[in-house]
Structure formats: structure tokens, C-alpha cells
Amino acid sequence: MQLPKRHKSSWVSLLALATLACSAKSPASLGSLTQNHLLFPLAGLKNWLVRRRSHRVDEQLVASCTRKRLDDDPPSTDRVTVQLFQWRYSDVGDECEAFLGPNGYRYVQVSPPHEHIEGPQWWTDYQPVSYRIGSKRGSEAEFDRMVQRCGGAGVGVIVDVVLNHMSAGSTTEYRRGSSGSSYRKYEYPDLYTRNNFHKCRKRGNLEITNYMNRYEVQNCELVGLADLKTSQRHVQVQLKSYLTRLVDKGVAGFRIDAAKHIPASELLDILKLIPIRVVQEVMYTGGEPIRPEEYSAIGRVHIFQAAYDLKRMFLVSPQRLIFFSCLFLTPFSLLVYI
8 A cells, every 4th residue: 555655654663563562572572662653643644545536555554463574474465455335337347447446456346246136225135036147236238347347447346145045025925036036935946945945943933043052143044034055065056156157257256245154164165166266254253153263264254343443443542553453363364344
């Protein structure tokens, strides 16, 4: 990331401090550091950040918090991803060509492209009814054109994909999806029948109620959504076919929605022969049995809490920014929302 010149020295000091603080064997080893090292022009940096069209972004700024020397490893080749949640495909293509590509952004993440239940709300996108490409953001042809335009501008398209479940709704009344497909819960013609969904062994309630119970989280229904048996060969074949079609269209990667609701071993079976960048949604709060580390062999994992902690540090205690990366030092790859 190319910072304005007047802020570079402070950022360098901040990164150096982060490395020293995280690798220090004792507080005494930081004794030579003074409060002057912590000066950080937050107001100026904030102004720079909001003027997004004023500066070229080259790489993510990462404060490495590790016991190794900074130059032990080669520089990261990862780049900044911009999420254009709910944007129409034609508008994403415009943004790639007009701003994202020229300013060095590497990836753009878009909402799920599969056919979904009807409705203007954002959450309708996360209730698939078929794996046809076509949503309220555009047709399959418009999706293909977006991928081509973004690729031509040097921006890879990361696609949000829903593999854990299908739709909620009526089990008796057939409805129409965003591209015209007929469906009802547990019945998706030419795709899935009732035998392809988990039958949660709970009396009177099929939904997840206890996130401290691994079985519930990975076998019961997330807010009433039909939970796929991702261990079944038929289900895996259908999911692989959908993902392979997206790869063939030129997408650069997948963001796996609700990944923690799929056992990591089953998710790996689905993805292992698809060579592509993967980021997984594994929401975690302390004490839960399903941890982000379980998914590290598959790809990167979103760390949601990091964004909240970073905001709090900026607003309340900016001097603690030197410890930010230490808070999330883990043995697996992670991706932080900012």
C-alpha cells in the first residue's frame, strides 16, 4: 500500500514497534521505547483512507507479529479485495475498469450468482433454488461479461458460493425462483430430493439452537434453511459441477458462505480437485467446538472480530495498534475485514 509521504515514517515506526513488541521476551526489552515512538497521525490517515480515488493501492499493509525476522519470508503476493455486496454485474464491470483495476486492487468479491428465491432483500441471495447462473443482479450473459471486463482490468472475481444449504419456505407449495425454476423446500427438480438433506435428530425443532453442540451446527438447519447432506456423493457431485462451471467462466476464487456448518473433511472433499483461491466464513466466538483452524488446510478463513477490534483501537486507544497483529497470530491463514 502506498501511503502519503507525510505518514510513511509513522507507519514504519508502528510496524517496527509491532514486531518488537510481539517478539519481545519480556517487558524490559521494550524499555528503550518512548511515547514518542507511538505518535500516529490518525486524522491525516483517516482523510487519506476516505479519499479512495486519490492514491494507488499496491498491497495490503500487514504488521507482521512473529518471532521470526521480518526478512525470513518473501513478501506476500496477496492483494486487497474489495467487496461489492449486492452490486449489479454491469456496475461491477464498470467499477473494475474505472477504478479498481487502475488503482491496483487485485480482487473484487460479488454476491452469489446462482438462482435464488424471489425478493429484493439481500438475504434472498443466500437461499439457492438451483445452480443456474442468474440472480436479481443480472443474467448469466451479464455475469460472464463482468468476469471478462474485470479480468481485462487485472481484477479477479471472487464469487460468494452457498454450499451448505438450499432454501427455506413451504414444503407443500411450489414456487418460482429468480430465473423461473420451480421448487419447494427439500424438492429441487433435477437437482435434489428429500433424501439429500439432513434429518436433524431433535424433537420438534429442526433448527440450530445450541452453537456449543457440533452435531447441531453441522446437521441441523440454519434459520430453517434446508441443510444439504454434504457427505453424500450425489450432493458433492452437484456442488462440484456448479463450482467447476464457475471456474470455467474465469472466476478467480470462492468465498464459502456458512463454511463452519459443513464438516471440514467434507468441504475438502468438494474443493480438493478445484485449484482456486478459497476464503471461508467460519464465524467463531470463544468456547465453540468448531474452530477456524479446522479449515486451514482448505484455504483462508475470515476473522470477523479483527475489524471490530481495529476500529476500537483507532477510536479509543490508538497506541495499542502496535499489538493488533499479535491478537490474531495463529497457525492458519486468515483474512481480515476492514
